[in-house]
Amino acid sequence: MASKSNRGTLGRKNGKVLGATVLIASADPGVGKRWALGLKDIFAIHEVSEWGELERTMTNSGPAVLLLNSDLLQPDEAKGISTIQRLSPSTKIILLTSGHDEQKAISGIKAGAKGSCNKDIDLSLLPKVVNVVQKGEIWVGRKTISRLLIELTSLTESHQADSPALSMVYLKPLTSRERQIALLIGEGACNKEISSRLDISERTVKAHLTAIFQKLQIPDRLRLGLFVNGHEHQNSH
Numbered sequence: 001m002a003s004k005s006n007r008g009t010l011g012r013k014n015g016k017v018l019g020a021t022v023l024i025a026s027a028d029p030g031v032g033k034r035w036a037l038g039l040k041d042i043f044a045i046h047e048v049s050e051w052g053e054l055e056r057t058m059t060n061s062g063p064a065v066l067l068l069n070s071d072l073l074q075p076d077e078a079k080g081i082s083t084i085q086r087l088s089p090s091t092k093i094i095l096l097t098s099g100h101d102e103q104k105a106i107s108g109i110k111a112g113a114k115g116s117c118n119k120d121i122d123l124s125l126l127p128k129v130v131n132v133v134q135k136g137e138i139w140v141g142r143k144t145i146s147r148l149l150i151e152l153t154s155l156t157e158s159h160q161a162d163s164p165a166l167s168m169v170y171l172k173p174l175t176s177r178e179r180q181i182a183l184l185i186g187e188g189a190c191n192k193e194i195s196s197r198l199d200i201s202e203r204t205v206k207a208h209l210t211a212i213f214q215k216l217q218i219p220d221r222l223r224l225g226l227f228v229n230g231h232e233h234q235n236s237h
Contacts, residue, residue, distance in 0.1 A: 020134060021044045021046060021065075022043040022044070023067070024047045025048050026072065028069065029047075029049055039127060042127050058088045059088065062090060064090075064092065065091065065093075065094060065134055077104065078110065081093060081111040081113055085112045092134060093114060094116065095115070095117075096116070096117060097117075097118065105117075114138055116139070181198070181212065184198075186224075
């Protein structure tokens with residue numbers, strides 16, 4: 001098991017440098033092995049099958065991405081995700097569920113997961129899911145998006161009502177460049193599109209987003225988009 005000082009270290013396989021470490025957590029070893037098969041030639045893979053082992057690995061190794069089977073989160077999935085996220089705040093969690101359970105996907109995202117998909121996902125798509133989430137994007141199924149936006153809009157409005165400081169600051173704490181990026185996020189632009197439109201590198205976009213999240217006390221780009229759109233809607237009245 002890697003130490004905390006080794007977080008983010010790239011692995012090697014047959015002399016080839018692999019991508020970031022992906023932790024696969026599933027109570028069903030067969031499911032975990034299947035996911036590993038789709039990722040093993042691209043990422044450094046570590047597998048766990050028990051909750052205690054998952055907690056220890058998150059604490060000590062801090063993987064870049066966690067593929068988390070919902071079967072490990074019974075009975076309170078949202079609480080389980082929050083607990084695991086606190087052990088390694090930088091780890092991006094992707095929740096994999098049985099069937100097309102939209103409510104589980106929505107609950108997972110609201111609890112802090114950065115992606116959700118069917119555990120029987122086509123293995124050829126799994127590397128794309130991991131790459132998208134690792135870059136700071138959100139991955140959810142198309143059928144889940146509309147319901148997710150409705151629920152998160154309600155959540156954002158509730159949070160603003162409970163936290164006057166958040167609703168009052170709007171975009172004023174941001175620099176002019178950060179405001180540009182925040183507004184583009186509100187339009188649904190991805191990092192690559194923002195980079196092209198503002199003629200800056202994607203790395204610079206990510207750095208600005210980190211600063212924006214910190215200044216506005218907003219955890220991710222999806223909620224930032226909702227916050228920006230809510231603010232613009234308020235200004236139009």
